[in-house]
Amino acid sequence: MPTPSPSTEPHRPDGASVRIGVxxxxxxxxxxxxxxxxxxxxxLAAREVNEAGGIxxxxxxxxxxxxxxxxxxxxAAVDELAALGAxxxxxxxxSVVARAVAxxxxxxxxxxxxxxxxxxxxxxxxxxxxxxxxxxxxxGWRVYADFLLAAGRTRVAVATEPxxxxxxxxxxxxxxxxxRGGTLVELDARALDPAALCDELVAQEATALLxxxxxPEPAVPIVRAVRRDGRLAGLLVGxxxxxxxxxxxxxxxxxxxAGVPFLRYLPERLGPRGARVAAALGEQLGTAPSFVxxxxxxxxxxxxxxxxxxxxxxxxxxxxxxxxxxxGTRGLIRFSRAPGVSAWQxxxxxxxxxxxxxxxxxxxxxxxxx
Numbered sequence: 229m230p231t232p233s234p235s236t237e238p239h240r241p242d243g244a245s246v247r248i249g250v251x252x253x254x255x256x257x258x259x260x261x262x263x264x265x266x267x268x269x270x271x272l273a274a275r276e277v278n279e280a281g282g283i284x285x286x287x288x289x290x291x292x293x294x295x296x297x298x299x300x301x302x303x304a305a306v307d308e309l310a311a312l313g314a315x316x317x318x319x320x321x322x323s324v325v326a327r328a329v330a331x332x333x334x335x336x337x338x339x340x341x342x343x344x345x346x347x348x349x350x351x352x353x354x355x356x357x358x359x360x361x362x363x364x365x366x367x368g369w370r371v372y373a374d375f376l377l378a379a380g381r382t383r384v385a386v387a388t389e390p391x392x393x394x395x396x397x398x399x400x401x402x403x404x405x406x407x408r409g410g411t412l413v414e415l416d417a418r419a420l421d422p423a424a425l426c427d428e429l430v431a432q433e434a435t436a437l438l439x440x441x442x443x444p445e446p447a448v449p450i451v452r453a454v455r456r457d458g459r460l461a462g463l464l465v466g467x468x469x470x471x472x473x474x475x476x477x478x479x480x481x482x483x484x485x486a487g488v489p490f491l492r493y494l495p496e497r498l499g500p501r502g503a504r505v506a507a508a509l510g511e512q513l514g515t516a517p518s519f520v521x522x523x524x525x526x527x528x529x530x531x532x533x534x535x536x537x538x539x540x541x542x543x544x545x546x547x548x549x550x551x552x553x554x555x556g557t558r559g560l561i562r563f564s565r566a567p568g569v570s571a572w573q574x575x576x577x578x579x580x581x582x583x584x585x586x587x588x589x590x591x592x593x594x595x596x597x598x
Contacts, residue, residue, distance in 0.1 A: 245289035246282070246540050248274075248531060249309030251302055251319045251329055258297030259443060261474045262321045262520045266343055267292065268512050269524025270319060272505065277532045283540070288532060295320065299328035306332040315540040316341060318527045321520065323347035323365070323393040330358045330571065339545040342571065343527040344520050347393050351570045359549045359563050359572035361523050361530070361556075365393075366400050366568060368491050368579050371598030372468045373404040375489065375581040376436055378596065381464050382410040385434035387417040387425060387441055387450055394440040397468060401438070417441045422453030429460060436464040439488075443471040448480050455484045466490065473518045478589055486586040489595055493519040495558050495578040496594065502557040523577075526556035 250270055253263040270290060277288045291312060293305035302325045309317060316339040320326040326345030333340035334355045342350060342358060346365040350358055376384060384405060388394045402412035413432050415425060429437055437454060439447045447467065454460050466489045471477050473492060477485050498506055505525050509517035530552060531545075538548045549563045549572040563572035579598035585591045 245287045246535055247289045247291055247309075247312060247314045248528070249306070249312070249314035249317045250290045250292040251295050251305060251317060251325075252292065253297045253321055253325070254292075254294040255296045257442070258295060258325075259321060259474070261476050262344070262470075262518065263294075265509075265513065265518045265521040266319055266321055266524040268509055268517070269505075269521040269526075270343075270528050271524075272508055272512060273525045273528035273532070277528065283532065283535045288528075288535075290318075290528075295322070295325050295329075297322045297325055299325050302329050303332045306336070306338070310336050310338050314338070315535065315542060316531055316545050318531060319343050319524065320345050323396075324391060326350060327392070330355070333357055337542060337546075339542055341527050341531055343523045347396055348568050349570050354565075354570050356549070356572075357546045358570070359552075359574075360569075361526050361561070361574055361577065363493060363576045363579055364566060364569045364573060365396055367566075367576055368493070368598070369397055369400040369468055370404045371579045371596070372466070372489075372491055372581055373401050373410075374598070375596035376464075376466075377405070377408050377410060379464065381436040383413070383432070383434050384410060384436045384438060385413045385415055385429055385432055386438045387415050387420075387446075389417050389441045389446075397440055401468075417446050417450070422446070422449045425450060426453050426457045426460060429454070429463065434463065436466060439465070439467045439471065440469070443474065443477065444480055447471055448477075451481055451484055451488070464489070470519075472584055473520075475515055478584065483586070483589060486584040486589040489581050489583045492580050492582040492592070492594075493558070493577045494522065494580060496580075496597070498557065501555060505557045522557045526558070526561060529556055530554045530561055 295302040321344040323345040330350040334357045340358045342360040348364045470490045472488045472490045509521045533554045534548045538544045554561045566573040566575045581596040582592045585593045
């Protein structure tokens with residue numbers, strides 16, 4: 229275990245609450261709806277912990293900071309939360325932000341349980357301080373590529389924007405498709421407006437278009453343009469990163485937003501624990517909870533068990549990652565070392581490809597399971 233610098237020694241309990249620093253994108257340009265669902269799951273689990281007596285009689289206190297999808301803002305929040313005595317960090321949705329958080333947490337010797345960000349390399353080098361609930365991108369996106377191949381979609385175009393996350397995703401898809409006789413064509417969503425993008429899809433004879441771009445811009449205009457172009461009537465439009473899970477997607481696109489497959493980290497059926505949490509989250513959110521809300525709940529559930537069994541010392545928390553065995557909303561959570569993944573990893577949460585049913589866009593269909 230690396231030794232933190234003297235200015236960032238592990239938190240020593242003071243007899244009051246046990247603080248967990250929470251990071252989530254709650255305002256634009258972050259995917260604020262996902263941040264809201266993430267926070268709902270985190271907060272529900274914290275309430276349950278406190279109603280059950282807290283951590284050895286001490287209340288669990290979530291100290292929330294909005295990252296707004298800004299890595300620099302997130303790093304500043306990590307420093308603030310460390311100074312406030314947080315025993316650990318939890319949350320985050322955006323991979324680019326989570327990478328910045330993980331790097332800073334690693335440098336400070338502050339445990340970070342990442343809820344939703346999937347990029348494989350959360351840190352440049354393997355770290356003992358960081359663990360993750362969400363499946364790694366290389367795992368989930370290969371499942372998505374298998375779905376495309378099974379559906380006969382072998383000539384795949386991706387509309388992409390500059391980002392280490394989108395670049396990583398395109399690389400995973402391209403490599404996996406190529407091994408099985410498929411091809412991947414990258415189209416720059418900055419250089420091509422939606423009409424020009426449609427022309428390029430026709431010229432490339434693409435059978436699928438994947439949106440590796442931000443939401444709502446430029447994802448929503450691209451979908452509208454493709455849906456209205458008669459030349460592309462047979463084209464599959466997909467969004468591996470999960471944009472169609474958002475209610476805002478359905479509100480903005482209506483019927484055009486149905487039939488767009490995305491990755492969803494939920495089992496075929498929730499067990500009793502998951503069903504109970506789903507009902508409570510639905511009441512809290514006023515809508516059906518996304519998989520991100522379950523990731524949040526699982527995060528606090530794991531941290532609470534670690535805190536009960538190992539205390540609130542930061543080093544002891546980090547040393548506990550490989551000893552975790554906690555029943556979450558979607559299965560038994562254990563952390564291990566997965567190839568190519570720099571953090572301790574739950575391998576794996578359930579992975580499915582789903583879409584909004586064209587016959588009823590409020591309903592989700594499962595199309596493929598990993």
